[in-house]
Amino acid sequence: MKKTKKVRQSELIKKIEDNPFVTDDELAKFFDVSVQTIRLDRMELSIPELRERIKSVAEQTFEDEVRSLPIDEVIGEIIDVELDDYAISIFDVQKEHVFQRNSIARGHHLFAQANSLAVALINDDLALTAKAAIEFCKPVHSGQRVVSKARAVRTDGRRTTVEVTSSVGKEVVFKGEFEMYRSSEKGGE
Amino acid sequence: MKKTKKVRQSELIKKIEDNPFVTDDELAKFFDVSVQTIRLDRMELSIPELRERIKSVAEQTFEDEVRSLPIDEVIGEIIDVELDDYAISIFDVQKEHVFQRNSIARGHHLFAQANSLAVALINDDLALTAKAAIEFCKPVHSGQRVVSKARAVRTDGRRTTVEVTSSVGKEVVFKGEFEMYRSSEKGGE
DNA sequence: CTACTATTAGTACCAAGTGTTAGTATCGGA
DNA sequence: TCCGATACTAACACTTGGTACTAATAGTAG
Numbered sequence A, B: 001m002k003k004t005k006k007v008r009q010s011e012l013i014k015k016i017e018d019n020p021f022v023t024d025d026e027l028a029k030f031f032d033v034s035v036q037t038i039r040l041d042r043m044e045l046s047i048p049e050l051r052e053r054i055k056s057v058a059e060q061t062f063e064d065e066v067r068s069l070p071i072d073e074v075i076g077e078i079i080d081v082e083l084d085d086y087a088i089s090i091f092d093v094q095k096e097h098v099f100q101r102n103s104i105a106r107g108h109h110l111f112a113q114a115n116s117l118a119v120a121l122i123n124d125d126l127a128l129t130a131k132a133a134i135e136f137c138k139p140v141h142s143g144q145r146v147v148s149k150a151r152a153v154r155t156d157g158r159r160t161t162v163e164v165t166s167s168v169g170k171e172v173v174f175k176g177e178f179e180m181y182r183s184s185e186k187g188g189e
Numbered sequence C: 001c002t003a004c005t006a007t008t009a010g011t012a013c014c015a016a017g018t019g020t021t022a023g024t025a026t027c028g029g030a
Numbered sequence D: 001t002c003c004g005a006t007a008c009t010a011a012c013a014c015t016t017g018g019t020a021c022t023a024a025t026a027g028t029a030g
Helices: A005-018 A024-031 A035-044 A050-063 A107-121 B005-018 B024-031 B035-045 B050-063 B107-121
Strands: A077-082 A086-092 A127-136 A145-156 A159-168 A171-182 B077-082 B086-092 B127-136 B145-156 B159-168 B171-182
Touching: A005 A024, A005 A035, A024 A035, A050 B050, A077 A107, A086 A107, A107 A127, A107 A145, A107 A159, A107 A171, A107 B107, A107 B127, A127 B107, A145 A171, B005 B024, B005 B035, B024 B035, B077 B107, B086 B107, B107 B127, B107 B145, B107 B159, B107 B171, B145 B171
Parallel strands: none
Antiparallel strands: A077 A086, A086 A145, A127 A171, A127 B127, A145 A159, A159 A171, B077 B086, B086 B145, B127 B171, B145 B159, B159 B171
16 A cells, blocks of 8 residues: 555655655655656655755855854864954863873873864864974873963964964963964955 | 966866856856867866766765764774884774864874874883974875874984874875973883 | 867757646545 | 546656767867
8 A cells, every 4th residue: 555645745855854865766666656746746845856955965065154163063162262363262171081091181182172273263164274383381180171272373365373372270281383274265255 | 369278177177176066058158168178178187067066065065964073082093013113003084083064084183193103102101292293284084094104203311203194095194293201211111 | 281189069868857738546525 | 426626647848967979170280
C-alpha cells in the first residue's frame, strides 16, 4: 500500500532537508510515484528545485557577510569585542589543559585562546593566521583564569597585525604578535 | 586592443575564484570574446562548469554543518623520535579541526601538533615552550594528513631551539622555530 | 605559401528542471 | 448509481548552462 499524500509530503520535506542534493527523479523512485507527482508536491510545499537549493546552500557560505566566526568556534569566552580594534576573552585552565607531570598548562591552549581571539577580531569572514611570534612568559597552572587582550595595531591591505597579551591577574603569561590575513581589504566587504 | 590568451586566462582564474557563480556567458561579455573561447579556456585550465563549482561550494558547507568539538588531548601521533635530535608525527585533519565556513584547519591545531612534537623531542621531564616564531604557509583542509618533522638545531644551557616543518604531501604548510626551556641541562633526565 | 594558433560558429545532445494541458483512477456522498 | 473532487500520470514544448564535436576563418611566423 502506498503512502498517502500527506505522509509522503511530510517525509519529502525531511528527505530534502536531510539531503538537499537529491533530484526529483531519485525522490520519485524512492516514493514509488511519478516524477510529476514529486514536482507537484514541491510546488505545494514551495520547495525550490535542486539547482536553486544547492545554490542557496553555496551562497550562504560564500556571500554571508556577517561576522568572522560563529561564537562557539572561539577558544575561551569572548567578553568584549570591537571589530578591527580590540577584543578580550577569558579562558579558565582546567585539569585537561595541563601536563600531568607538572600541572603546567600546555602551550597550545594559550596559543589557541590568543589565536582565536585574533581571528574573531578581524572583521571578515575569512580570517587566517599567516605568521605569529609568541612568547610564553610564565607557566600557567590548573585553576587559573587567563585574560587575553588583543589589539589590532596596523593593517596593510589584507594583512592585519594583532598584538595579544594574556595575563593571570596582573602577571603577563603570554605575549604574541599575529599577522592575520583576510579575504578582502579592511572595510571593503 | 584585446588581451592575449595568457592574460585572459589568468584573469579568468581570478574572476572565477572571486565569484564562482559567474556563467560562461557573463565571462564572454566581460572579456569580449565568444562563449566558446571561454569554454576552451576553462577546458585548458580544467575549471569545472558553473553547476559543478556551485555544487562543490555547497558540499563543503553542508558536510561541515553541526560540527564543532573541543580540542583533543592527543595532538598527532608520534611515529618516530630520537631524543634531543629529531621527531616525526602525523595528524589527520578531521571535520572538527576546521572552520565551518571554509573548511580550513584552524591554526592552533597545526600549532599544537608542532608544539607537542617539540615538547616530546626534549629529553627532559619539564619541557616548556618559551618562544615561538611560526608561519602558516598554506591552508590545510579537512581530510588531509599533516606530517610534522621536528629537529633540535642547537642547545644553549637550558634552552633548545627546535625547528618544525609540517607538510601535506610534498607541500610545506607550516613552519616554526620553537625555543624550548628545560629544567636541567642537556643529558640530565 | 604553408603550418599553426586563436578564435568563432554551429550542431547535436544532456540534466534537471518549469509550465501547461490532458487523461485516468479512485473514493465519497446524495 | 452517477457526479464530482482529489490524486496521480503522461506528454509536449521550452529553459539554462552547459558538453562534445566539427568546421571555418583570421592572423602570424617560418
